[in-house]
Amino acid sequence: MREHSRHPAGAASWGTAARATLHCLTGCAVGEVLGMVIGTALAWHTAPTMLLAIVLAFLFGYSFTLYAVLHAGLPLRTAVRTALAADTVSITVMELVDNGVIALTPGAMEAHLSEGLFWWTLAAAFAVAFLVTTPVNRVLIARGRGHAVVHRLH
Structure with a gap:
């Protein structure tokens, strides 16, 4: 039995939300x-790079779910709607948080690909985004939204 199916209606586990x-x-x-x-490689300024x-x-996030x-056998039109419903809030929160961390880290946007600051800032931004987005996804799943839409199809 799947973990998310063991919970009462309206409940979502932290494990399901984390996945x-x-x-x-x-x-x-x-x-x-x-x-x-x-x-960074093209030496673009902060705004166009971000x-x-x-x-x-967004493109890759939606593409992974779309695939x-x-x-699972959904027609393309339904698959696109499902991917949009499943991922829009999650990706939006994740992007706001991780780009916020990057923008607020002194020197991160000016760091070159060969510098540790570039890679450490990205890693830290993803970690913070994960921690902030997991509770958001838990609430969405508990309400039958977000990734709960995808889980119903499997």
Whole structure:
């Protein structure tokens, strides 16, 4: 029996929320790192680098869920709606938090790819985003929203 199905209606475990957040973080991290690497390598200023990272985080975050629900047999239109419903709030919170951490870390946006500050700031930002987004996902799942939409399809 799956963990999320052992809980009464309206309840969501921390484990289920953490797994949903980790799934979201994986897609976001791929896009975010790619965007930051591209922007930094091209010596872009802060705003365009962050914008690219955010766009790619959403793209990869949605793509990971889209792949999973298409693989489960959903038609494309339904799969897109499901991915949007499952991930929009989670990715939005994650992006606000991790980009906030990066923006508030002195020197992080000016750090080069070869510098530890660049990579440590990204890692710390993802950790903080995970800690902030997990309770958000727990509430969403308990209300039948967010990743609960995907779980109903499996």
